[in-house]
Amino acid sequence: MVDLLFYVAAAVSVLCALGVVVSANPVQSVMMLLGSFTGIALIYLLAGFQFLAAIQILVYGGAIMVLFLFVVMLLNQGDPVALAREQGVLHKEQLAGGLAVAGSALAVLLVAVARTDLPRPIFGYLWPEGGLDPLLGMAQAMFGPYVLAFEGASVLLLATAVGVMTLAKRQRNKPVAAASTSEEASA
Amino acid sequence: MSFVIILIKASLIYGGLLGTAAAMTLAERKISAWMQLRIGPNRVGPGGVLQPLADGVKFIFKEEVTPDGANKGLFRLGPIMAAAPAMLTIAVIPFAGETTIFGIDFGLLSLTDLDIGLLFVLALSGLSVYGVILGGWASNSKYSLLGGLRASAQMVSYELSLIMTALTVVALSGSMNLREIVEVQNTGNFLDWHCFTPVVGQVGLILFVITTFAETNRHPFDFAECEPELVGGFHTEYSSMKFALFFLGEYCAMTVMACLTTVLFLGGYSVPFWEDAPWIVQVGTFMTKTAFFLFLFIWVRWTLPRFRYDQLMNLGWKIFFPIALANLLLAGAVISLS
Numbered sequence: 194m195v196d197l198l199f200y201v202a203a204a205v206s207v208l209c210a211l212g213v214v215v216s217a218n219p220v221q222s223v224m225m226l227l228g229s230f231t232g233i234a235l236i237y238l239l240a241g242f243q244f245l246a247a248i249q250i251l252v253y254g255g256a257i258m259v260l261f262l263f264v265v266m267l268l269n270q271g272d273p274v275a276l277a278r279e280q281g282v283l284h285k286e287q288l289a290g291g292l293a294v295a296g297s298a299l300a301v302l303l304v305a306v307a308r309t310d311l312p313r314p315i316f317g318y319l320w321p322e323g324g325l326d327p328l329l330g331m332a333q334a335m336f337g338p339y340v341l342a343f344e345g346a347s348v349l350l351l352a353t354a355v356g357v358m359t360l361a362k363r364q365r366n367k368p369v370a371a372a373s374t375s376e377e378a379s380a
Numbered sequence: 381m382s383f384v385i386i387l388i389k390a391s392l393i394y395g396g397l398l399g400t401a402a403a404m405t406l407a408e409r410k411i412s413a414w415m416q417l418r419i420g421p422n423r424v425g426p427g428g429v430l431q432p433l434a435d436g437v438k439f440i441f442k443e444e445v446t447p448d449g450a451n452k453g454l455f456r457l458g459p460i461m462a463a464a465p466a467m468l469t470i471a472v473i474p475f476a477g478e479t480t481i482f483g484i485d486f487g488l489l490s491l492t493d494l495d496i497g498l499l500f501v502l503a504l505s506g507l508s509v510y511g512v513i514l515g516g517w518a519s520n521s522k523y524s525l526l527g528g529l530r531a532s533a534q535m536v537s538y539e540l541s542l543i544m545t546a547l548t549v550v551a552l553s554g555s556m557n558l559r560e561i562v563e564v565q566n567t568g569n570f571l572d573w574h575c576f577t578p579v580v581g582q583v584g585l586i587l588f589v590i591t592t593f594a595e596t597n598r599h600p601f602d603f604a605e606c607e608p609e610l611v612g613g614f615h616t617e618y619s620s621m622k623f624a625l626f627f628l629g630e631y632c633a634m635t636v637m638a639c640l641t642t643v644l645f646l647g648g649y650s651v652p653f654w655e656d657a658p659w660i661v662q663v664g665t666f667m668t669k670t671a672f673f674l675f676l677f678i679w680v681r682w683t684l685p686r687f688r689y690d691q692l693m694n695l696g697w698k699i700f701f702p703i704a705l706a707n708l709l710l711a712g713a714v715i716s717l718s
Contacts, residue, residue, distance in 0.1 A: 255502075
C-alpha cells in the first residue's frame with residue numbers, strides 16, 4: 194500500500210514537473226509546480242515526516258506559489274498561448290540543450306544515489322513503532338545543536354530581503370506617493 | 381469494524397459540515413432581515429426552512445456559462461480549489477472526547493488525530509486562496525482579475541497574523557495536536573480556557589477572530605467581491621453550480637474557522653464545571669460555542685461598513701502583525717515565568 198502510494202506520488206511529482214516546463218501558459222506552469230510540490234509533500238508524509246509535509250504545503254503551496262501566481266498575473270501581457278505559437282515554445286537547439294543539462298543532472302544524481310549506502314526499505318522504516326513526535330525532534334535539532342546555523346540563516350534571509358528592497362527602491366527616482374499595496378504584500 | 385466506524389464518523393462530520401453551510405445561507409438572510417426589520421425568505425417550507433434546498437435545485441437547473449477566452453481547465457479548477465480545502469480541514473477538529481455509544485467505542489470524536497493538526501488546518505486553508513485567484517484569472521474579465529489579485533494579497537497578508545496568533549495558543553498548550561490543545565483547557569475550571577489567560581488570551585482571541593474574517597473574505601474585508609467596485613469580484617463570470625460551489629466553500633471555511641476558534645480559545649468541547657461530561661453534552665457545548673462565532677460572522681457583516689483597500693493592508697501589516705508578534709513574545713514571557 195505504502196509502495197503503491199509512493200509510486201503514485203512520485204509519478205505525480207515527476208509528471209507535474211514535466212508539465213511546468215512543457216506548458217505554454219505560465220499560470221498553468223505555476224499550477225503544475227504546485228502539483229509537483231504536493232506530490233513531494235505526499236512522499237514526505239509516506240516517509241513519516243508529517244511536519245515537513247505540512248510545512249511544504251504551507252510555505253511553498255500557500256505562500257510562495259501564490260506570490261509566483263501573483264507576479265505572473267501582473268506581468269501577463271497579451272495571450273501567452275498565441276505568443277508561444279508565434280515564437281515556438283521549443284526550438285530544436287533549446288530542446289537539445291535542455292535535455293543535455295537535465296540528462297547530465299540525472300546521471301550525477303544516479304551515481305550519487307548508487308554510491309550512497311541507503312537503508313534498503315526506505316518507506317515504513319524510518320519511524321519507530323509508537324510513531325515519533327515529528328515536532329519535538331525537529332525543534333530539538335533546530336534549537337539545540339544547529340541553533341547557530343538556524344539563526345545565521347534567518348539573519349541572512351533578512352539581509353537579503355532588506356537588500357532587495359533597497360535595490361528596488363533606488364531605481365525609482367521619485368518616491369510614489371501612494372506606495373502600491375502589492376509591494377507591501379510581497380514584502 | 382474500525383473501517384465502519386471511520387465511515388460513520390466521516391459521513392456524520394461531512395454531512396454536518398454541509399448541513400451547517402446550507403443552514404448558514406438561510407441564517408444569513410433571516411438574520412439580516414431581522415436586523416433590517418424585514419421578514420426574509422418565508423415561502424418555501426414552514427418559516428422558509430427549505431430555502432437552501434430550493435436554492436440548490438435552482439442552481440443545478442441554471443445554464444452554465446463559460447465566458448469566451450476563458451481558460452477552460454483553470455476555470456473549472458477554481459471552484460474546486462475554493463471548496464475542497466475548507467472541506468478537508470474539518471477532518472482534524474475534535475468534537476468530543478473519548479466516546480462510547482451503545483457499547484461501541486468510537487474513540488475521539490474527530491476523523492483523525494494528527495500530531496500536526498493545527499498545521500494541517502493552516503496549510504490547507506492557505507490553499508483556498510487558489511480558488512479565488514484562479515477563478516479571477518481564468519474568467520478573462522477585468523473585474524474578476526482585480527478581485528482575484530486583491531484577494532490573494534489580502535489572504536497572504538492576513539495569514540501571517542493568523543498563524544502568529546495560532547502559535548500563541550500552541551506555545552500556551554505545548555502542542556500542535558488539537559485534541560491535546562483541548563485537553564489542556566478541559567480541567568473543569570473554565571478559567572483555564574485560553575481566552576481567559578490574562579492579556580495574551582484576550583488579545584489573541586480578538587486578533588484571531590478578526591483575521592479569520594479576513595481569511596474567509598467576509599465583511600468588512602470582502603474585497604474579493606466588493607459589489608460597488610467590481611460587479612461581483614472574482615466570481616463575476618461564474619454561474620450555476622460553479623458559482624454555488626464558491627459560496628459553499630465560503631460557508632464551509634467560515635464553519636471550520638468558527639470551530640478552530642472554539643478549539644483554540646474557548647476550550648473546544650470542554651464543559652464548565654464538568655470535566656468528564658458525556659459525549660452528547662460535549663458535542664452540544666462545542667456546537668453552542670461554534671454557533672456563537674457563526675452568528676458573529678453574520679452579525680458583523682450586517683453591522684459594519686466595508687474598509688477601504690489601503691486601510692485593510694495597513695491594518696494587516698502595520699497593526700495586526702506587530703501586535704501578533706508582541707503577543708507571541710508576551711506568551712513566551714508568561715510561560716517562562718509561571
